[in-house]
Amino acid sequence: MIVAEDYETVADSRRSHPAQRVLVLALIGVLLLLPLWVYPVLLMKLMCFALFASAFNLLLGYGGLLSFGHAAFFGGAAYVTAHALKVWEINPEFAILTGVGAxxxxxxxxxxxxxxRQGIYFAMVTLALSQMFYFFCLQAPFTHGEDGIQGFSRGKLFGIVDLADSTTLYYFVAAMFVASLFAIWRIVHSPFGMILQAVRENEQRAISLGYSVQRYKLGAxxxxxxxxxxAGSLKALLFQFATLTDVNWHMSGEVILMTLLGGIGSIAGPIVGAGLVVTLQNHLATSGFPVTTVLGATFIVCVLLFRRGIVGELRHRLPAWRRK
Amino acid sequence: MTLATVPAQHAPAGSRAALSARGLSKSFGNFQAVNDVDIDVHHGRIHALIGPNGAGKSTVFNLLTKFLQPTAGKIMLGETDITRMDPAHIARLGVARSFQISATFGDMSLVDNVCVALQRPNGLAVQFWRPLGSLSRLRPRAMELLGRVGLADMAARRAADLSYGRKRALEIATTLALDPKVLLLDEPLAGMGQEDVETMAGLIADVARDCALLMVEHNIKVVADIGHDITVLQRGEILTQGSYAEVSADPRVREAYMGAEDDD
Structure with missing residues (x-):
């Protein structure tokens, strides 16, 4: 008969590996030191998009749901945070909370x-509704249409810490970034996350086990x-700017691109993907190359050469990485 | 000649059926897939639903599990009318089902497959803030269920890597995790080798002691061995019902099967 130790090992495989913890701590250390060498604004932009892609991956990679309207949440929160800072003049932490609440x-x-709805219909409904939101943003007076919301100060965090200084802002954004990634990791590796994975793998089976799968999908x-x-709120705080670009469907497409490039279904994948896309955009913006063409070509190469995405492919080829 | 639903010599005196359907009908457009079917599934008994291809067995099965909505008729789970409930709801009331194509969560370990089923009754499924370690209290029960179907020694393996017969066994273990009052199995023996068939038939007979069990099955030998009540469907209607001896003596049943073989 089976003994206690045998199933303990199953539980252990779910817990984080000691080597992994060291790696995570090392990465956090690098994150703390990075602004010494790299322009902090670029790093913060990277973190905003990495968080956006991670949020998207929570839905696609773990819930199996492809949303084509995530720009609405990213850009919508950016507008609300910008409006809260500019018009209501509340503290940045409340402005961010309001944005996230929205x-x-x-x-x-x-x-x-x-x-x-399922599959392509799900994607179409999200696209349609986010486009409705886009047109709302285009018309609503508080977004200032094509001009966007700009010209506000970041304010003082908790009324004490002035975020005008980009190094201070960097550590605030980095803290939010790390905390959010931890929260996403926790959700994925929770009982809820396990049911989500079950729904993704076999929805009919999950229903037959008594799960009202729509509620789990809605939760995710x-x-x-x-x-x-x-992510959108932090971006608005960083650039002191909220515009239609962030609610446009291009942005929904961009986050899909980032997530797929990096690889779905891992925590690292969307971060790598966002890093690649944002860095490429930054370099190409000043060069003569057309950005979209190069990004499109990169995407085609990725799809042809490593379908699992960069991180997905690495994990597949290096068996040691497969221990989650 | 329509036989009594449960032959007099077997019918537990005065017992209510755990699951019963009356006048169950389903049409798809103009096509009447199931017409006026009455079925009673009793606690501790195995009810086999048989019939030639296209007889409507799967449709009846999906109606009873509420994966399809009947056009007419009534389905009762004990005292509860479940005709209009959704499948997840009746699963929570104790109606568990399996699938024709074995349904496991391929990327998960065997023990996790069973844990998925154990989580909901234990109220863990919505907890997105807790670590997976909180599931460890479910593991002894999961191991017990895996042990019951003979899979305990491979609990940590991925479900997708199992052989076909073992996937079906895992499905039974997952289903049992719900502590079902009624268990509905859709062709549990299909595609199995002879050795697996015997093990699985034994397992089904064992499981049926604690619940009401209905299965759609093609393997007539097994149906004869372990089935208590047989319903024969043909063209969406009940041809006959009764014990295996009664049903197999019916000339129309022989004819239905012979006819079906000709069609093939």
């Missing part, structure tokens, strides 16, 4: 309508929208 609310509404959708909103 993204959660919007996620609930869009999610409620979208999770009733709202959480993903919330983190996407946090």
């Amino acid at each position: 993204a959660l609310g919007l996620g609930l509404v869009i999610g409620l309508l979208a999770v009733r 959708f709202v959480m993903s929208a919330g983190f996407a909103g946090l």
Whole structure:
């Protein structure tokens, strides 16, 4: 008969590996020192998009749901945070909370309508609703249409810490980034995350075990929208700017590109993907090359050469990495 | 000649069926897939649903599990009318099912497959803030269930790597995790080798002691061995019902099967 130790090993494989913990701590250390060598604004932009892609991956990589409307949460939260800072002049932490709250609310509404559909229909519903939101943003007076919201100060965090200084802002953004990634990791590796994975792998089976799968999908959708909103709020705080670009469907497409390039279904994948895309965009912006063409070509190469994405392919080829 | 639903010599006196359907019908457009089917599934008994290809067995099965909505008729789970409930809801009330194509969570270990089923009744499934370690209290029960179907020694393996017969066994273990009152199995023996068939038939007979069990099955030998009540369907209607001896003596049943073989 089976003994206690035998199933303990199963539980252990789910826990983080000691080597992994060291790696994570080392990466956090690098994150702390990085602004000494690299322009902090670029790093913060990277973190915003990496968080956005991670939020997206929570839905696609673990929930198996392809949303084509995540720009609504990213850009929507950016608008709300910018508006809160400029018009209401509240502290940045409250402005961010308001932005995230708006993204959660919007996620609930869009999610409620979208999770009733599957596959391509799900993607189409999210696209349609986010386009509706785009046109709302285009017309609504508080977004200032084509001009966007700009010309506000970042304010003081908790009324004490002045975020005007880019190094201070960097550590604030980095802290939010690390905390969010930890939260996403925790959600993925929770009982809820396990059910989400079960729904992704075999929805009919999950239903037959008594799970109202739409609720789990909606839960994942709202959480993903919330983190996407946090990324958008941080971006608005960073650039002191919120525009239509962030709610446009191009942005929804860009986050899909980042996530697929890096590889879905791992924590590192979307971060690598976002890093690659943002760095490419930054370098190409000053060169003569057309950005979209190069990005498109990169995507084609990735699809042809490593379908699992960069991280996915590495994990597949290096068996030691496969221990989660 | 329509036989009593449960032959008098077997019917537990005065016992209510755990799951019963009356006048169950389903049409797809103009096509009447199932017409006026009455079925009673009793606790501790194995009810086999048989019939030639296209007889509507799978449709009846999906109606009973609510994966399809009947056009007419009534389905009762004990005292509860479940005709209008969704499949997840009746699963929570104790109706568990398996699938024709074995349904496992391929990327998960065997023990996790069973844990997925154990999580919901234990109220763990919505906890997104807790680590997976919180599931460890479910593991002894999961191991026990895996042991019951003979899979305990491979609990840490990925479900996708299992052989076909073992996937089906895992499915049974997962289903049992719900502590079902009614267990519905869709062709549990299909595609199995002879050795696996015997093990699985033994397992089904064992499991049926604690619940009401209905299975759709083609393997007539097994149906004869372990089935208590047989319902024969043909063209969406009940041809006959009764014990195996009664049903197999019916000339129309022989004819239905011979006819079906000609069609093939």
